[in-house]
Amino acid sequence: MEKYVYLFDEGNKDMRDLLGGKGANLAEMTNMGLPVPYGMTVTTEACKKYYLDGETLSDEVKNQIIDNIEKIENHTGKKFGSTENPLLVSVRSGSPISMPGMMDTILNLGLTDDIAASLATDEDSTRFIYDSYRRLIMMFADVVKGKGKEKFEEILKSFKEKYETDNDLELNAQDMFEITKESKKVYRKLTGEKFPEDPFVQLLEATEAVFKSWNNDRAKVYRRINNISNDLGTAVNIQEMVYGNLSEDSLTGVAFSRNPATGRDELYGEFLEKAQGEDIVAGVRTPKSIKELYEINTKVFEELENYSKVLEDHYRDVQDMEFTVENGKLYMLQTRNAKRTPKANLVTSVEMALEGLISKKDALKRVSPEEIDMLMHKNFSPEALKDAKELCEGLPASPGAVSGKIYLTVEGAIREAKKGESTILIRVETSPEDIEAMQYASGIITIHGGMTSHAAVVARGMGKCCVCGCGDIEIDEKNGILKIGDKVYEEGSDFSIDGSTGKIYEGILETIDPEMDKKFYTLLEWAKEIKKLDVRANADTGDDALRALEFGAEGIGLCRSEHMFFEKEKIFSIRKLIVSDRKEDRNKALKELLPMQMKDFEKLFEAADGKVLTIRLLDPPLHEFLPKKDEDIYELADNLGIEMGELRKRIDSLKEFNPMMGLRGCRLAIVYPEIASMQAEAILKAAYNVHKKGIKVKPEIMVPLVGDVNELRYLKQIIVKIADVIFRGTDIEYKIGTMIEVPRGAILASEIAKEVDFFSFGTNDLTQMTFGFSRDDAGSFIGEYYEKGILSFDPFKTIDKEGVGRLIRVAMTLANKSNKNIEFGVCGEHGGDFESIKFFNEIGINYVSCSPYRVPSAILTAAREELNED
């Protein structure tokens, strides 16, 4: 007979697939000798069987549960369903992968009218037992019967209104008794049946309800978003109740072995006196800091601190613990590896590695590239903050700084975000139903709730900026307005929020780049020691390049030379160049541009300081440079001494039906070789000048959009001729490469490779042309493609391994055949995408080039890939 139920002393932490995370850890703590209320875990196999049996709890499972209740009775000396020393239990879900708040919990199970009456011996105990009983009825109606809590909360609210209070502690025993009575009536009304007085009926129905909750909508959404398999199933933990709301000497709390926001090595957490655990998570009352526990009960604090260390050493990770103090005795109700902010994860992982608790490799495995990426989040600039109008302050729940339009509803936040707006979702408190909107929003504000509330936990996980507990905000969801003091704001107003300080501002504020923690660079160093893939950065200016190198870039893999042209003075020259049909005007414009480009390139070579600097020749369609505003057209016509009408005609003649496949890239350089000459001269002279200053230079010139070897040959001879003159007598080594970004370039890679030192795959264009998707226009159908399951990913974000990736592989194989020494790089958006970097690493790409802010996470991704190989 299969074993579907394990007592806590029968399991251990390695059995999480079978017992769920919570069950496995409860077993582990039990076996470690920690004070854990005794109980049993119904396995995930029982859950699977439940679904296989057509959502029926089999007699086999039922019997094992009932048998093990007897063992719990023997262990605790309490008796289930007895009025004397009754055993009350909690029933909680616990899946192999943590899904906080996604599934259901029932507390105080085992209470009946008789038992309640027998335990109600005085005012305190009466108040307590009926508070517990009414909660059981409410949770049972909600979880087992699916009738929600609202009707029951209304009863509580009506009693509190009687006392004009917001605090349920002010309700007395009689109130609780009556609330219980009312609750049973409501229960009957809602469900059409009496609340079950048989504890075993309660237990089995509750177990079944937990199994059922595995497939509730919010759990399914959560699993989809977090890529959790639907096949895992959940376990059910049935555990003796302990009561944080039993007496003045009772409390309940959540603690972290290290600070989950900053990573500081200190016991961190919060607790509520005379409360049950759910009160904290729901953020009903604002809890106290764990430090205050020291004042209230030093012994318990020290005991907790000790358990915290013991558990952290045992699990070799930061622990997130739930505890309850019942009548002054500490019980550990749960421990698990703590979710924490990216910063805290970085700090704790690096420190633990330095402490010897874990290895450097463990630290690298623990910090995800996504987290490193979040660490690069921006902050508001000090200047912006000086004049910023601060509206209110909440808890700094998840770091970052964003500005956006406020929305009070899930619908509003999603709708506007889909339009491309930056939105801030404001809710009284968030619930799992809100997670989709939280994903779409740029930032989140809640009015209730603390640092461990749903909003805070989820936002940190997502790396979203979040401020919690902003009690000063009053919202009127129906009318779409909110008030802060006297001021009224409509939905769509601009707010700025700082998730690191908890402050909320009016309007849009300028942001600046984040300062990196020292640990950040330590981790980067460790990553660099391990990784093989080079990570370079895209940088168009000297400043960009400096920043990129500071972030660890091993060179500049893509400098888009055209970006320099967009400055006022230069764009005027380039416009003259493009529209003029007189050679003397064109030559004049080129002469103006040459020194400007050269100066820009010199700054870049100085910044690169001996590292590779890859400069791409002019790439975009010419008409991107053309004036659109009347005054600009006028100025240009005037300077060229031609009529406005004539100039407009020339501008129009440069317009294209499909500019993405028109006169751009190397085609420009072939039609206007004088531009290529000017650019080559500017690059090579700049390199020479910087070299003369004693700074090493490694210039690489990259020819874009090559589809035929003749394109390359034509431009190469122009470049080589200039280099031969400028570099004569120096030892400067330079390379010429090409971007492979039209499919034909990949198909004919063998020929092209003979002529170049490197290929840089321009995966943006290669994706466009391989799919035949215009990035600018795909929006009109790609949504339908996701909805209809035609595409499961965004090929502009993550490389299409099957299609575009195959083409890249083919190109590499062909190129290697004709040029053993060729280097391969990637410089599209995909160069900074983790999934894509993994693929590039796997197929033997030598380097990726990405935005400076993505460099650290790309380095980490590359390192982790090597670790996976071990």
Add this chain to the structure above:
Amino acid sequence: MEKYVYLFDEGNKDMRDLLGGKGANLAEMTNMGLPVPYGMTVTTEACKKYYLDGETLSDEVKNQIIDNIEKIENHTGKKFGSTENPLLVSVRSGSPISMPGMMDTILNLGLTDDIAASLATDEDSTRFIYDSYRRLIMMFADVVKGKGKEKFEEILKSFKEKYETDNDLELNAQDMFEITKESKKVYRKLTGEKFPEDPFVQLLEATEAVFKSWNNDRAKVYRRINNISNDLGTAVNIQEMVYGNLSEDSLTGVAFSRNPATGRDELYGEFLEKAQGEDIVAGVRTPKSIKELYEINTKVFEELENYSKVLEDHYRDVQDMEFTVENGKLYMLQTRNAKRTPKANLVTSVEMALEGLISKKDALKRVSPEEIDMLMHKNFSPEALKDAKELCEGLPASPGAVSGKIYLTVEGAIREAKKGESTILIRVETSPEDIEAMQYASGIITIHGGMTSHAAVVARGMGKCCVCGCGDIEIDEKNGILKIGDKVYEEGSDFSIDGSTGKIYEGILETIDPEMDKKFYTLLEWAKEIKKLDVRANADTGDDALRALEFGAEGIGLCRSEHMFFEKEKIFSIRKLIVSDRKEDRNKALKELLPMQMKDFEKLFEAADGKVLTIRLLDPPLHEFLPKKDEDIYELADNLGIEMGELRKRIDSLKEFNPMMGLRGCRLAIVYPEIASMQAEAILKAAYNVHKKGIKVKPEIMVPLVGDVNELRYLKQIIVKIADVIFRGTDIEYKIGTMIEVPRGAILASEIAKEVDFFSFGTNDLTQMTFGFSRDDAGSFIGEYYEKGILSFDPFKTIDKEGVGRLIRVAMTLANKSNKNIEFGVCGEHGGDFESIKFFNEIGINYVSCSPYRVPSAILTAAREELNED
């Protein structure tokens, strides 16, 4: 010692590489016993040696020439340089591949003052000998010294003016003597030296000049245009002179063994009395028809007719012969396979095969697909001709009917043609310098010259419509005007010309499709017996389909279902469909469209009459259907009951940056599945209805622009569902296929192939996306690409075998792996391009689909490919 010179009786027709075409045929005729003036051929090897030796005639070659002159003297009894019975010779080029008029000729070589004087015994002989001498001086100055003929022609002209005549026959002996004297003066003035009195100097310098003429500009252009290798070299034929201008009983002419315009089996040609051969080619006097020769000299006519038959039987091809009658004796000066009109070639080839002179396969090899294509040229409609204003009439030199703007200069015709204008080039007579302009022009008119003039020969070769000898036209090139009678026309005026009738009309005339000769269908049948590749047609209407099948199409390989939408009523419905955001409006529009599409499809199925009919679902970007004119927008807004402004906004929202890579093809069908449903229903119901009438149907539905198998799966289930209902209980077999036109479709062919019955390669789009060239925009750089040697062909005309072709091959290999029964077709423009068809045949494509007019030539191409395999 290498043999650089062959006497005529030392060679034969198979030695054309060494002796050139003319030399080989002169040798052959000599050995056949035909009356050929004796001579020698200096080989192409001597020409190559000449260039290898740095453009010097080596002593070795010189000596062989001189030695062989002696042998000619022995053979003829005449002596070179002697005043008694002097040997005079012609020196003519003759390359392995005929390049008519491209290189130089010198006649009467060997004449000196002494010899001339000794031969001038009476008025007639004096006139003759000095006419010959002055021609020698002129040709020598032109060909050997490069000084042109103009100054010499001016002398002749001034003498003719004296007599107020246009006919040089009216000049007398004294005139010719004086013209010769003048010519020698001019010669000395132009060259700075005396005319060489040594015949051997004349001979060797003339030989060298012929070698040199191999690389003159017009020869190089000719070779480039006709893909003739520069390495062949030319031979030099040195042949005893015979004189068509010696006496009243002398004449010279050109004859064809069959009519080169119509193919009729009759001796055809023209001759000039008292003239040298060059007078005919230059079109100086208008010659007489060969039929008149019968009247003048029946014996010579019959002898010529006999040689014509002998030569045709010997060469098994139509012969183009030059002959001269000197004092009543016939000499054959040249024979070669005749260039002829496509029609003549078709007729003669089929007839010769029917006569048993050649095999069917030979006939197929002889008629090129290009010629078949020319046979499909249009004629003016009888209606248009009824009201047409006829301006004048010339010789019907090359068939076809075109309208276009007239230009009098090469520059004008090229410039305007490059702008996309249809142009007609009008020249007094054309010269080899004009061939580029003839290529650009749609049609050609000359004022002088006959059916075998330069213009006529070249135009027939190019398949250009051409009218020659329109003496009624007077042109004023300087002022860009021409006169016909009293009427004056400026350059740029619209003319229409009929190359089959020689008539010239004012304005633009409507054309109709040509009637096919019975021989045409005979040849097509022979081709079909041999070829393996299926040839289907692109046809969007029943009429198109009928025409295509008449032309031999084996099915309809592409019906573009959207073409039907462009009719007034339908476009209105489709516009409603696109811009409406109300489901009821959309459904209404679809309901309107369904019966209209169905009716169109029924006509197509009826026309196809049991042959395959492949219909492609809606393909182009939606905005192509949108109204642009204000009144259309107003009408649509009115019908939909929305504001103009609102409608404009919706129209704007459908505009795309890169429509070629936007919402089109199967993407449309996925975003608007109701359109795909409607189209599938219309196709399948139409097939069913026609099937019910007892007509066999083979419907194939083609999904365009597939890049991922899921696109196909999604649409396939829609189609299959509808087919299951409509075809229930019938035995109609239908196929579902896809177009492979985005590179990703090719790369993922293995997956896609599992879902379909056929792939149709959409090579237009595949070329666009593989190159990243927008067909609409590539014009801005592709010219530079040709000029700079980056591309050597137009990939939109001829398939890019290396790139796009490779992708097609890859797709076929992958597809065959997962679907053994899959069929492959091509339905881009390339499906009608001969070069491309060869490639498709070679790689195992099952069928091509091309425009109806290309079907016959495509069939022939496919057949000839099989013959090449033999």
